[in-house]
Amino acid sequence: MTTKPEPVNGTAPVRRVRSGTSGGRQRLVQWTFVLPMVVFLLLFFCYPVLRNLTMSFQEWTVASFYEGGSPFVGLDNYVELVTDPIFGTAVLNTVLFTVGSLAPQFAIGLGLAVFFQRRFPLSGALRGLLLLPWLLPLVVSGAVFRWIYDEGFGALNQLLLGLHLISDPVPWLSSTRYALLSAIIANVWVGVPFNLVILHSGLQAVPGSLYEAAALDGAGPWQRFRHITLPLLRPVIAIVLMLGLIYTLKVFDVIMILTGGGPANASETLTTWSFALSFEEFDFGQGAAVGNILIVIALVFALFYLRSIRDTFRSRGGRG
Amino acid sequence: MALTLVTSGCAGGVSSRPPDVVVELDHYTSAEASRQFRSVLDRCAERFGLRIRRQNVPVDQLMPKVLRDATAHSLPDLLFVDNPDLKTVAETGALTELGQYGLSGEGYFPGIVEAGKYRGELYGLAPGVNGLALFYNRTVFERAGLEPPETWRELRATAEALTNGSTHGIAFSAIASEEGAWQFEPFLWSNGGELDELDSRKSVEALRFWSGLVEDGLASRSVVNWNQNDVIDRFTSGHATMMINGSWALSSLDESGTDYGIVPLPTPSTGTPPVVPLGGEIGAIPETTPERQRDAARVLGCLLERDNMLDWTTDHAYVPARTNVAEQYARERPVMEPFVEEVATGRARTAELGPRYREVSQALADAIQATIAGSTSPRQALRRAARVAETAD
Structure with missing residues (x-):
């Protein structure tokens, strides 16, 4: 966008003089193009977000729904949340889940992307197959993982027992110790294709001549990766990590299907907790408050993301 | 959102x-x-x-x-x-x-x-x-020469005799919702425990019995993730010889061809009828x-x-x-x-607590989960649940 040449100062007023009366109509036409988007954003974005904000300052009981009375209680909902013992667990789990998902997703995705950079028979087909986890509805993957993790008959325990890696079946989903880990593993599997696709397309943009030149200069594979691939891939990496982070923060279905946040809140994250508060305990005020906390966190990272994009384009524009 | x-x-x-x-x-x-x-x-x-x-x-x-x-x-x-x-x-x-x-x-x-x-x-x-009752696999019981249990002690002994490898003696649901609380309530009430005094000695005793079934391997640790339909699946597939379930299970059972019998839920001592939630x-x-x-x-x-x-x-x-x-x-x-x-003799779950029941049952389900899946003792878990119940509105 910013690479487009800026209009030279002075042309704008000239045009305005020339167009005269038709300028107003033109502006009107421009606005009619923008209007549907503005209406959409106001209705489906601004209204819910604002309503969520006001809801979090109100006390909601089941009676509020029919009679409409939901008194303003200030920060009470937030205070109650923060003092709730589940709050700490949910925050910690959200951090562990996000970092634990993101790091392996990225590492595996990058590894595979570099691997598929070479052309070999069936590489296209294999890459296509690797997209499968992304294409499957999460409900389906979740249900399959439930079977895989089953303590008695699950494929995972059978495999580990068969290889003599464990002596007793591991209660993947039914122990507070493993539940979060199990959810993370499933989510990594779901997220690898996203990383693979974006990083792989980023790699396509790296000119092959650079590798050839480096190889002539005697650079080994690690050095080529370290000094050519990584620096040139940096903007793409930033985007993948930022988007991945925001996606992972709001992951809901995988956890809900696998463990429902349990057992004993062991895999409760802010998203599942928000759902539980609103739709199981019908405390919509507190549910909305948790939602707002999530929005703020996502917003902070979104700002980082926007900034990194801007810097990327600026540095590219500068270079060009 | x-x-x-x-x-x-x-x-x-x-x-x-x-x-x-x-x-x-x-x-x-x-x-x-x-x-x-x-x-x-x-x-x-x-x-x-x-x-x-x-x-x-x-x-x-x-x-x-x-x-x-x-x-x-x-x-x-x-x-x-x-x-x-x-x-x-x-x-x-x-x-x-x-x-x-x-x-x-x-x-x-x-x-x-x-x-x-x-x-x-x-x-x-x-x-x-x-209401809930105890279902048992008649074929297995006859082969083993066992009688359906009437007391908690008999339930444990029978389950022990029937637990073998991947087959568990008993299956029930201890999922983190009302369903998990409702399955435990007959045991809580039959032992003299109450929903509005969850930390009483009787209540703790009931939960200790409940979690003991899992701890001693008589029931699968996966009970914390099973709803009552999952429990039916375990029973019909022969992976559990007894189960706690309701009469709605009958049509699935008849369809599966399992030969089953039904008896009232076992109680702490003989002669007292179980108190089940309606x-x-x-x-x-x-x-x-x-x-x-x-x-x-x-x-x-x-x-x-x-x-x-x-x-x-x-x-x-x-x-x-x-x-x-x-x-x-x-x-x-x-x-x-x-x-x-x-x-x-069935009781309404909301009899004492009214609309507060919802919150208390959630606290109870959490306590059951914390005991079975975590390392919290029944007393600690129920004390926490009782505190939540006190502040419920």
Whole structure:
């Protein structure tokens, strides 16, 4: 966008003089193009977000729904949340889940992307197959993982027992110790294709001549990766990590299907907790408050993301 | 995020309806139960020249839908909710008292009338109720020469004898929701524990027994993730020799071909009947217009008549909610006898706590999970639950 040449100062007023009366109509036409988007954003974005904000300052009981009375209680909902013992667990789990998902997703995705950079028979087909986890509805993957993790008959325990890696079946989903880990593993599997696709397309943009030149200069594979691939891939990496982070923060279905946040809140994250508060305990005020906390966190990272994009384009524009 | 769901669902679309239509809402989603319920409803509607427009949602979405409809003042004319939720709905002020339509709880099991009351007034009546009992695999029991257990001690001993490799002696649900609490409640109550004193010695003892079944390997650790349908699957596939479940399981069991027997739930000592919570859905009439309320009341009244009640409960494998109908029913269907027996002493889950029950049952389910899946002791877990129960509003 910013690479487009800026209009030279002075042309704008000239045009305005020339167009005269038709300028107003033109502006009107421009606005009619923008209007549907503005209406959409106001209705489906601004209204819910604002309503969520006001809801979090109100006390909601089941009676509020029919009679409409939901008194303003200030920060009470937030205070109650923060003092709730589940709050700490949910925050910690959200951090562990996000970092634990993101790091392996990225590492595996990058590894595979570099691997598929070479052309070999069936590489296209294999890459296509690797997209499968992304294409499957999460409900389906979740249900399959439930079977895989089953303590008695699950494929995972059978495999580990068969290889003599464990002596007793591991209660993947039914122990507070493993539940979060199990959810993370499933989510990594779901997220690898996203990383693979974006990083792989980023790699396509790296000119092959650079590798050839480096190889002539005697650079080994690690050095080529370290000094050519990584620096040139940096903007793409930033985007993948930022988007991945925001996606992972709001992951809901995988956890809900696998463990429902349990057992004993062991895999409760802010998203599942928000759902539980609103739709199981019908405390919509507190549910909305948790939602707002999530929005703020996502917003902070979104700002980082926007900034990194801007810097990327600026540095590219500068270079060009 | 929560809110988009709430606000977007308001257009329930009941405003433009012909006068002879009664809108009904329930959660009988299984094909079989759904069809049977429909046929009884239609029969009743026909008698008054009415038509039924039926809304049918999964059980966990029923209450969110009811609250959403309440916001938009577009509640159905006739509503069937899980009985512990009735007081919650009544609390919103959206329901009408049933006495004004000439409906009363006379001749019904006291537990179910209690569940239908809010602040002393009757807001809901059920055609049928259900409860929990112990199912056992008759083939395995006969081969092992065992008798179905009657006491807790016998239950443990039998389960121990039947646990072998990947086959567990017993299966139950300890999922982190009402379902998990409801399965534990008969053990809590039969031992003298109470929902409003969860940290009492009796309550702790009951939970220790419950979690001990898992700790000692007599039940799978996966019980914390199983709902009651998962429990049926384990039982029919032969991976559990006994299970705790309700009468709705009968049709799946008959389909699977498993040879099973049913006995009342074991109690701490012989001779005392188990105290089970009453299950099942309860019919209520939301505030709409006088004509529509009258029509809904006619349909509900018709459902509660002897013959319709018998038909409906036979199809659903529920126990008729009226005592004399239940007696006849037990004679005709001996397999249901343990359930009929239990319902007589069955308790309404919301009897002491009213709408607060919801929060307390969640705290109890969490305590069960913390004990079975975590490393919290029963006493610690229940003490925490009791604190939550105290502050519940």
